[in-house]
Structures are given as structure tokens and as C-alpha cells.
Amino acid sequence: MTYLALVRANLRRNRLRTALTGVAVALATLLVCLLLAMPAGLDAFVSRVASNTRVSVINRAGLVYSMPYSLVRKIRGLPGVADAMAVVWYGGAYEERGKLTFPSFAVEADHFGGVYPDYHIPPAELAAFRQYRDGAIVGRATMRVYHWRIGQRVTLRSAIWPVDLDFRIVGEIPNADLGAFYISREYLDQALQAKGLPGLGIAGLIWVRVAQPEAVKSVMRMVDDLSRNSDAPTSSQTEKSFFSSFLATLKDFMTIIMAVTALVSLCIVFIAANTASLAVRERSAEIALMKALGFGRRPIFSLLLVETVLLCALSGGAGVALAVGITTALRVFAGRIPELGPLGAFYVTGPVIALGLGLALLVGVVSGLAPAWGAARRPVAETMREVF
Amino acid sequence: MALPISYPLRNLAARPGRTLLTGGVVALVVVACTLFLGLISSLKRTLVASGDPMNLVVLRKGSTNDGASQIDLDAYRSIRYLEGIAPDATGRPLISPELVVQPFFRTLDGGRENVLVRGVEPIALDVHRGVRIVQGRMIRPSSGEAVVGRAVRGRYEGALLGDTLLFGNGRWKVVGVLEADGASFESEVWVDVRELARDARRPYPYSGIRLRAASEADLVRLADRIAADPRYALEAQREIDYYEAQSESANVLYYFVVGIAILAGLGAGFGASNTLYAAVRSRTREIGTLRALGFSRGAILLAFETEAVVLALGGFALGALLSLLATAALQAWLGGVAFGSTTFTTNVVTLRVSSGDLLAVLGLASAIGLLGGLGPAWRAARMRPIEALRRA
Numbered sequence: 001m002t003y004l005a006l007v008r009a010n011l012r013r014n015r016l017r018t019a020l021t022g023v024a025v026a027l028a029t030l031l032v033c034l035l036l037a038m039p040a041g042l043d044a045f046v047s048r049v050a051s052n053t054r055v056s057v058i059n060r061a062g063l064v065y066s067m068p069y070s071l072v073r074k075i076r077g078l079p080g081v082a083d084a085m086a087v088v089w090y091g092g093a094y095e096e097r098g099k100l101t102f103p104s105f106a107v108e109a110d111h112f113g114g115v116y117p118d119y120h121i122p123p124a125e126l127a128a129f130r131q132y133r134d135g136a137i138v139g140r141a142t143m144r145v146y147h148w149r150i151g152q153r154v155t156l157r158s159a160i161w162p163v164d165l166d167f168r169i170v171g172e173i174p175n176a177d178l179g180a181f182y183i184s185r186e187y188l189d190q191a192l193q194a195k196g197l198p199g200l201g202i203a204g205l206i207w208v209r210v211a212q213p214e215a216v217k218s219v220m221r222m223v224d225d226l227s228r229n230s231d232a233p234t235s236s237q238t239e240k241s242f243f244s245s246f247l248a249t250l251k252d253f254m255t256i257i258m259a260v261t262a263l264v265s266l267c268i269v270f271i272a273a274n275t276a277s278l279a280v281r282e283r284s285a286e287i288a289l290m291k292a293l294g295f296g297r298r299p300i301f302s303l304l305l306v307e308t309v310l311l312c313a314l315s316g317g318a319g320v321a322l323a324v325g326i327t328t329a330l331r332v333f334a335g336r337i338p339e340l341g342p343l344g345a346f347y348v349t350g351p352v353i354a355l356g357l358g359l360a361l362l363v364g365v366v367s368g369l370a371p372a373w374g375a376a377r378r379p380v381a382e383t384m385r386e387v388f
Numbered sequence: 389m390a391l392p393i394s395y396p397l398r399n400l401a402a403r404p405g406r407t408l409l410t411g412g413v414v415a416l417v418v419v420a421c422t423l424f425l426g427l428i429s430s431l432k433r434t435l436v437a438s439g440d441p442m443n444l445v446v447l448r449k450g451s452t453n454d455g456a457s458q459i460d461l462d463a464y465r466s467i468r469y470l471e472g473i474a475p476d477a478t479g480r481p482l483i484s485p486e487l488v489v490q491p492f493f494r495t496l497d498g499g500r501e502n503v504l505v506r507g508v509e510p511i512a513l514d515v516h517r518g519v520r521i522v523q524g525r526m527i528r529p530s531s532g533e534a535v536v537g538r539a540v541r542g543r544y545e546g547a548l549l550g551d552t553l554l555f556g557n558g559r560w561k562v563v564g565v566l567e568a569d570g571a572s573f574e575s576e577v578w579v580d581v582r583e584l585a586r587d588a589r590r591p592y593p594y595s596g597i598r599l600r601a602a603s604e605a606d607l608v609r610l611a612d613r614i615a616a617d618p619r620y621a622l623e624a625q626r627e628i629d630y631y632e633a634q635s636e637s638a639n640v641l642y643y644f645v646v647g648i649a650i651l652a653g654l655g656a657g658f659g660a661s662n663t664l665y666a667a668v669r670s671r672t673r674e675i676g677t678l679r680a681l682g683f684s685r686g687a688i689l690l691a692f693e694t695e696a697v698v699l700a701l702g703g704f705a706l707g708a709l710l711s712l713l714a715t716a717a718l719q720a721w722l723g724g725v726a727f728g729s730t731t732f733t734t735n736v737v738t739l740r741v742s743s744g745d746l747l748a749v750l751g752l753a754s755a756i757g758l759l760g761g762l763g764p765a766w767r768a769a770r771m772r773p774i775e776a777l778r779r780a
Contacts, residue, residue: 017665020658027655031648061556062491062502063732064455065588093450100452159451160458162621198591231557246732248499252725256427256718263420264652270413271659274406278666 028268029319041347066202083114086203092156125171139178273367288383301376308368316360396695418707426741439628454596472606507584524564535564539736660760676776696761704753
């Protein structure tokens with residue numbers, strides 16, 4: 001007779017208890033995975049969209065402090081720079097919704113493809129963006145939310161500049177993670193001048209693409225040296241650290257998520273340990289009998305431990321699967337309903353899956369160890385005396 | 389006839405190890421849920437407390453916050469002389485033109501954060517009734533002075549009374565500290581509006597206007613008139629609605645947290661059920677005896693339900709105590725929880741567990757006890773006395 005069959009029979013003996021414990025461990029694993037899915041999702045997002053050869057340049061005083069527009073031309077002249085593009089926040093609200101629901105930027109159409117080759121925008125669409133002053137390139141996420149098509153006209157009212165401009169969508173960024181709306185800087189500039197206002201003499205942000213990854217550090221230094229003694233000194237960062245700095249404000253929240261995760265994990269240990277000790281206690285007569293029949297300590301110990309570990313591993317697996325299902329569903333819904341926004345940012349990544357399963361296994365071992373050890377060590381005579 | 393209350397209590401004491409383990413699970417779930425709920429409600433309280441029911445926020449149409457709006461001098465003048473704005477003691481209208489800028493501040497631990505700097509005129513203190521200067525004094529116009537919010541003080545380099553703050557392109561002398569009953573103004577720095585526009589080289593002098601209406605009817609009329617003016621494309625909303633909208637991102641987190649609480653509660657409920665099922669099983673003979681003595685099914689059911697609820701409530705008491713300690717420790721360690729707000733600035737929230745949070749978690753713990761105990765209690769109550777006695 002195989003030991004595994006014995007383990008199975010034991011798990012089936014009190015089905016209600018096995019089910020209750022299994023569900024409790026599965027729920028706890030699900031919780032841990034969901035909690036960790038938020039930080040993991042944010043990290044994964046940054047590494048999916050950020051390039052290691054793109055550098056952001058902003059005024060050292062802060063994102064809302066501008067730089068002179070002439071700086072971008074100087075940066076393009078630096079050795080090692082493949083291309084650079086000045087960006088100005090347009091702050092456009094789509095009139096049907098009335099509020100800002102996606103970011104919109106005025107950019108230099110001639111340099112867009114050079115700075116974002118990794119967006120894989122078809123060359124014909126980039127050419128149309130350069131050709132039509134009122135052209136716009138939009139991220140797939142926003143295209144989907146509003147069911148926009150290439151060729152469609154939309155009006156965005158700027159919350160910052162005193163203009164409402166009409167745009168023709170000429171291209172789509174084929175990446176469902178991205179939702180920004182890019183318009184031509186020239187168009188905004190001329191619209192402002194037509195109203196008798198001074199044109200755009202500024203750049204809010206400059207994106208620089210460096211030709212070689214090894215040159216990123218030296219290019220960042222050269223860029224910051226350009227304006228070191230001017231009245232608008234700059235601060236360069238890689239795209240990754242630029243995005244991460246926006247997430248830095250979530251740091252404290254993440255600390256609390258981690259604390260709660262640890263608490264929930266401890267819960268599972270308690271629940272599973274409780275069950276394991278119940279199972280052993282109930283079976284003490286049987287275990288004594290097995291010993292009397294000649295089963296050694298080791299097989300008894302392993303039998304009991306394997307039982308707990310198997311139960312925890314199976315339930316943990318179910319919990320992880322459920323977590324993957326729930327986050328996938330959330331992402332699908334969040335893609336359709338913009339109000340759900342942040343809930344679509346949960347990703348159960350590979351490391352989170354590994355962590356969830358590892359945790360379940362660990363719980364099985366930790367909770368099974370003490371009762372199994374106790375049962376294996378207990379002298380036969382003592383148990384027999386108690387039972388009969 | 390009901391069983392005496394000491395029966396379930398003694399049963400709990402009979403197996404202290406198992407009782408502690410199950411109670412511990414409930415306590416941990418309570419701590420986790422209280423921490424989360426407290427965090428979200430603290431965040432909401434901070435934002436909602438910032439709004440005054442008699443105030444209006446005027447922004448450019450389509451703008452969601454005063455960090456992403458621009459208003460020119462003409463637009464401000466056109467509003468300033470509208471009827472219905474409450475006057476101050478000297479008869480000036482209570483209208484505060486403001487410029488919001490988000491410069492980097494250097495934190496004491498060497499990082500940098502965006503902080504909301506609000507350019508104001510001295511009248512701002514009369515428009516924002518909840519804001520008080522608690523140390524030092526208010527800024528004087530064109531003097532390079534700043535007042536810092538209570539939560540800003542001590543978080544950044546130079547943010548103490550009498551120190552010099554370096555942000556934007558200039559140096560600012562801290563002359564006062566402001567408090568606002570925990571509202572988000574406490575995470576802001578206030579300076580002179582003209583100096584700030586010059587420092588940030590803003591093409592427009594203001595980003596938003598706050599004003600105080602003389603009456604409820606005036607407030608509605610003012611909002612309509614401002615939105616109807618075709619020259620400036622502005623819109624006015626109640627200050628409380630403005631901050632309510634700012635806290636909407638917290639709503640999604642709130643549902644997330646409630647979902648987590650329910651899942652954790654279910655898990656703990658299953659754990660508690662497990663323990664009680666075992667208790668019922670090991671006490672079969674006892675239950676048979678009780679039934680034979682004439683105790684009704686209801687009495688048995690009640691006894692086991694009581695045991696479960698007492699266990700859960702004990703867990704709640706322990707958990708509530710622990711979570712109060714934990715929030716106090718977190719608050720001391722982090723000095724308030726920093727959140728990113730819609731203006732991309734740091735909002736430092738004072739972490740406090742409210743009685744509402746504790747009540748909600750008490751409900752959860754009671755549900756864990758009641759529902760977790762139901763199955764085992766039902767099984768005990770259904771036992772037939774003869775069989776129970778024979779089986780044992």
C-alpha cells in the first residue's frame with residue numbers, strides 16, 4: 001500500500017474540515033496575491049513602457065517650472081543624442097466628458113518618431129502627424145475607451161491655455177498600456193498667437209533619446225551642464241526613474257499594504273496549524289495503533305506532514321488561480337469603464353505567483369511540523385493508555 | 389430553559405491553546421481591516437474637511453484641480469465685482485485669487501517631493517475660515533515670506549519656523565505655521581501670489597479663485613453667472629464638491645479595501661467554524677447528556693453560538709487594541725502617511741482610526757462569529773440524545 005493513498009484517505013476522512021481549511025488557505029493566498037498585485041502591477045507597468053535609452057529633462061525646481069524652448073535645439077546638437085523633443089502640457093478635456101480623463105501633450109511632430117521608436121507607430125501615420133498641423137497621435141487605451149477611429153475629428157478644450165482646438169486623429173500608438181493624446185506644438189503655438197497672445201517660448205519637459213545605452217550617464221551630465229549657470233538649471237533622469245518618482249508618493253501606502261500582507265499570512269499559518277493539530281489529536285488512537293503495528297516514527301511524521309503540505313499547496317494553487325482570474329477580469333472591465341481606472345492596474349506577475357505558492361507551501365510545512373513531530377515522538381504506551 | 393452563560397465561557401477556557409489560536413486569527417483580521425479602513429477614512433477626512441459649504445472654487449472649464457488651470461487678471465476682475473460675495477468687516481468682498489504651483493522640496497531623508505505651494509493674498513485667511521495661523525504670523529506681501537502647513541513643518545529641509553526654504557528659483561523665509569483641523573491645507577505652503585507667479589514665470593497670474601458667498605441663494609446665482617460668462621470659459625463649483633471629487637480616487641481604493649476585508653473575514657470565519665466543529669465533535673457525549681437532562685435544541689444552539697460570538701468578540705477586542713497601537717506606531721514612524729494627490733503633490737494624512745471604522749470592523753467580527761458558529765451549533769443542536777450517548 002502506498003503512503004500517498006493513506007494521505008488521500010486521511011484528507012477525505014473529515015471532508016468538511018478539509019474543505020473549510022482548504023477554502024480558508026485559498027482565500028488567504030488570494031488576498032496576499034491581490035495585495036501584492038498592486039505594487040507588482042505598478043513596477044511591471046514602468047518596465048513595460050519605459051525605455052532604458054530615453055531620458056527626461058525638467059527644470060530642477062519642479063515639473064511645473066519651464067525651460068526655454070531653445071534648450072531642445074542645443075540638446076539635439078550634443079554627441080550621443082539620437083533625438084530630442086520638447087513637450088508642453090496641453091491639459092485637454094474631451095468635451096463629451098467635460099473633465100480631464102487622459103493626459104494630452106503638445107509635442108514637436110518632426111521628432112516624435114525619433115524619440116519613441118519603441119512605440120512602433122506605422123511610418124505612414126508618423127508622416128501624417130508631420131504633415132497635418134491639426135493631426136494627433138493617441139494611445140490605444142484612450143482610443144478604446146472612446147471608440148475612436150483613425151481619421152476621426154475631436155475637440156479638446158484646454159484647461160491651461162485659453163483655446164479649444166479641433167484635432168484629426170492621424171495615428172494610434174499600438175500599445176494598450178498607453179493613453180496619452182499627442183498634438184502638434186506648432187498648432188498650439190499658432191492658435192495662441194492668433195488670439196494675440198505670446199507664443200510658446202517654453203518647454204515643460206524634454207525627452208531625449210540616447211543612441212547607445214552606455215552613453216546615457218554621460219549624456220545626462222552633458223545636458224545638465226548646458227544650463228548649469230542659467231536661470232533654469234535642469235535635472236535629467238532616466239525614463240524609468242522619472243515614472244517611478246510619480247509612484248514614490250505611494251510609498252507609505254505600499255508599506256501599509258506590506259504590513260497587512262504579513263498579517264494575513266500569519267492568519268493562514270494559524271488556521272492551518274489549528275487544523276493540523278485537530279487532525280492529529282483526533283487520530284491519536286489510530287497513530288498509536290500504527291506504531292504498535294510497527295510503523296516507525298519517520299513514516300508517521302512524513303505521513304502527517306505531507307497531508308498538511310498537500311492540502312495547503314492545493315488550496316494555495318486555487319487561491320493563486322483565482323487571483324489571476326480576478327485581476328484579469330478587472331483589467332478587462334477597467335479597459336471599458338474609465339471610472340474603474342486604478343483597479344485595472346493590478347497584475348499578478350510571475351514573482352507574485354511564485355510568492356503565493358511558496359507561501360502556501362511554507363504554511364503547510366510550518367503548521368504541520370509541530371503536530372506531526374509531537375505525534376511521531378509520543379510513546380505508544382502513553383497514547384494507548386489514554387485511549388483504552 | 390437556557391444553559392447558563394458560564395457553560396460556553398468555560399468551554400472556551402477548557403482548551404486555551406485552541407481558543408487563543410482561533411481568537412488570534414480573528415484578531416489579525418481585525419488589525420488588517422482596521423488599518424486599511426483607517427487609512428482610507430483618514431485620507432477622505434483630510435480632503436473632505438478642506439471644503440467649506442459657503443465657498444466656491446472657480447477654475448477654467450474642464451479643469452479638475454487648481455494645479456491644472458489658468459486664469460487671467462481680467463477674468464478675476466470680472467468676478468470680483470459680482471453681487472452676492474460676502475464682505476469682510478471692512479466691506480471688501482471675500483474673494484481670494486490663488487496660484488497653485490508644485491515645486492520640488494527636499495525631504496529630510498534626502499529625497500524630493502512635489503509640494504503644493506499656494507500663492508495667496510492676505511484675504512485668503514478670511515475666505516478659508518478653517519485655516520488658522522498657530523505660530524508666528526501671516527506673510528506680508530512682496531516680502532519673500534512663507535507660512536507652512538503643520539504637516540509640512542519638519543518634513544522638508546528648512547521648513548521650520550524661522551528657517552529659510554529653498555524652492556522654485558528663490559529663498560523663502562518661514563514666518564508662520566498654519567493649521568486647518570487636519571484638512572489638506574496643512575500639507576501646503578502659502579506665499580505671496582505675485583511673488584510666486586514671478587518666481588515660477590507664469591504667463592497667467594492665477595490658477596483658481598476661491599470666494600465666499602453671502603448666502604446659499606447667492607452661491608447658486610454666482611456659480612450660474614460665472615459659468616454663463618462666454619468671455620472667460622470658467623466654471624464654479626462648491627468647495628465641498630471640489631474636494632469630494634478629489635477624494636474620488638480614494639473611493640476605488642475604498643471598494644478594494646472592503647473587498648479585502650470581506651475575503652479576510654470569510655477566511656477567518658472558516659477557521660472559526662473548523663475549531664467549533666471539532667469542539668462539537670469532541671463533546672458529543674456531553675451534548676447527549678444535556679439533551680437527556682431536558683435542555684432544548686434551542687438552548688444547545690444558543691450555547692454554541694454564544695461560544696462562537698464570544699470568541700470572535702474577544703478576538704475583536706484584542707485586534708482593536710493592537711490596531712490602535714499599530715496606527716499610533718505607524719503615525720509616529722512615518723509622521724503621517726504621504727499620499728499622492730491629483731495635483732501630483734504630496735498630501736500628508738494623519739492616520740487615525742475613527743469610531744466608524746471600529747464599528748464597521750466590529751460588525752465584521754460579529755458576522756465571523758455568528759456565521760462561523762452557525763454550522764457547528766446547528767450540528768450540535770440536531771444531535772439525537774440516544775445516538776449521541778451511544779456513539780460516545
